[in-house]
Amino acid sequence: MLTIRLATAQDHDALWSIIQPVIQTGDTYMYAPDTPREAMLATWLADTKHTYVAETDEQVVGTFFLCANQPGLGAHVANAGYMVHPDQRGKGIARQLCLFSLDEARRLGFQALQFNAVVSTNTVAVRLWEQCGFSRVGTVPKAFRHQALGLVDTYVMYQWLGA
């Protein structure tokens, strides 16, 4: 049973235990693999973001944020990022986070959800987002410096939330 709630300052250690291994591999997120803890937490928990944690048995196993993807005249479109602890993969947690975030984005008044840079070689994520209702609406050539594969394409993925 997954419980999802807003993150607090008490979650910093748990968040870093997820974010650090996720960015370290340099194959899914833009954040530099060696981004320092405080800089990374400041980004993930920025005032402009709604940041959530997901718990099972009182252990934080995943996190995501929602925020406006653009200011002003683009602020009806949300952006989001999701991370699951490497030890907790394959349990459907990312899917639950994504589905929860779609409802939450609607609740917050957003009309669409856009991912700006899904790494094309992250096929598990691409397939999952498609299963959750997202479409690929763009392909940016060589926009990600994959730490194992070199320059690879990124996808813009999008879902209208029907409001």
Next chain:
Amino acid sequence: MLTIRLATAQDHDALWSIIQPVIQTGDTYMYAPDTPREAMLATWLADTKHTYVAETDEQVVGTFFLCANQPGLGAHVANAGYMVHPDQRGKGIARQLCLFSLDEARRLGFQALQFNAVVSTNTVAVRLWEQCGFSRVGTVPKAFRHQALGLVDTYVMYQWLGA
């Protein structure tokens, strides 16, 4: 004859005389039409940006910025924004700014230049960017709340800089 140089604090009034009418119409930029002067100048001249002004006869007639479009593993791709004073349109200034920015982006070490949200109804800009070498690599449905037309699509436009 257009002279392009880095912007300084002395350019604030001139910059606002360009930015304010450009954002006020709400048909080309995401920035809220009523964004206050200081917030807008702080954004346009942020530490993360290289901001330039273009002068003719010692009058500032246009401005643009260059910055990394993403952190870390996406920082080899630049982002840019251009504005020309409404009274100075039709003179090819935007084209000169764009061509200058392509050279400047290369000089700064960027390998590509990406526009995240070109408003699809801004056909003059779309055509100009295409003439300057950009391709449409994505279309985001209803991502811009056009002040006259309602929700319209935006384009992701992109150019590899060949490095």
